[in-house]
Amino acid sequence: MTAANVYESERRAVLDAARAMHRAGLVAVSSGNVSARVGPPGADLLAITTAGKDYAAMGLGEVVAVDFDGEPVEGEGLPSTEMLLHTAVYRARPDVRAVMHTHSVYASALAVAGEPLPPLIDEMVVGIGGGIAVSAYAFPGTEELGAAVVEALGERNAALIRNHGLVGVGATLAEALRVCEMAERIAHIYAAAKSFGAPAPLPPDAVETETALFRMRREAGGK
Ligand SMILES: [Zn+2]
Structure with missing residues (x-):
């Protein structure tokens, strides 16, 4: 048996973020997943959506708290099949407290094309930390996929997952959602700009100034 409802408010916050992700059209059916760290710093616990949930009928029962090895802490049900992606990011990035994985259309299209998003x-740049790289391909649900995404993320807040989708991270669930929405919108803009001609990236000095702002915001906890 697991302890009763110690992490209920954190699980509810993950549920709300998953519903918002679905409402924003970033996922369909049961795809995508969301998590947040829970407990005191260094606790190595997360609240994460369960495998095979249905967004239309999703409740608190579809968010479980587990440790970084997937052992249940609170709630019934299996954590998302992409749990290893989430824990790989948390292990590599102490600044990250929320991870969102979507299959949004334009971001996924770029991931299929293997085309990174330049800083446009x-x-x-202020919100994501620069352009968005594409990870190496790895099979869904594996440790290799987690490692590939960590490498593509670097210090930034988003990465495209090759032939798969997008991951957005942040100091809060709200920031991870903002990053995923922004990445999808920019992927859409990039696709439209390509139909008009060659999209021009931002001037390097603007990217430099904005990257410094991104780092300052990250040190302030994403504010
Ligand atoms: Zn996926």
């Missing part, structure tokens, strides 16, 4: 829009 000022807010992208």
Whole structure:
């Protein structure tokens, strides 16, 4: 048996973020997943959506708290099949407290094309930390996929997952959602810009200034 409802408010926050991700059209059916660290710093616990949930009928029962090895801490049900992706990011990035994985259409299209997003829009560099790289391909649900995504993320807040989708991270669930929405919108803009001609990346000095702002925000906890 697991302890009763110690992490209920954190699980509810993950549920709300998953519903918001679905409402924003970033996932369909049961795809995608969301998590947040729970407990005191260094506890190595997360609240994460369960495998095979249905967003339309999703409740608190579809978010469980587990440790970084997937052992249940609170709630019934199996954690997301992409749990290893989430724990790989938390292990590599102490600044990250929330991870969101989507299959949004334009981001996934770029991931299929193997095409990274250059730094195109000022807010992208401030909010995401620069362009968005594409990870190496790895089979869903594996440790290799987690490692490939960590490498593609670097210090930034988003990465495209080759032939698969997008991951967005942040100091809060709200920030991870903002990153995923922004990445999808910029992927859409990039696709539209390509139909008009060659999209021009931002000037390097603007990218430098905005990257410094991104780092300052990250040190302030994503605010
Ligand atoms: Zn996926």
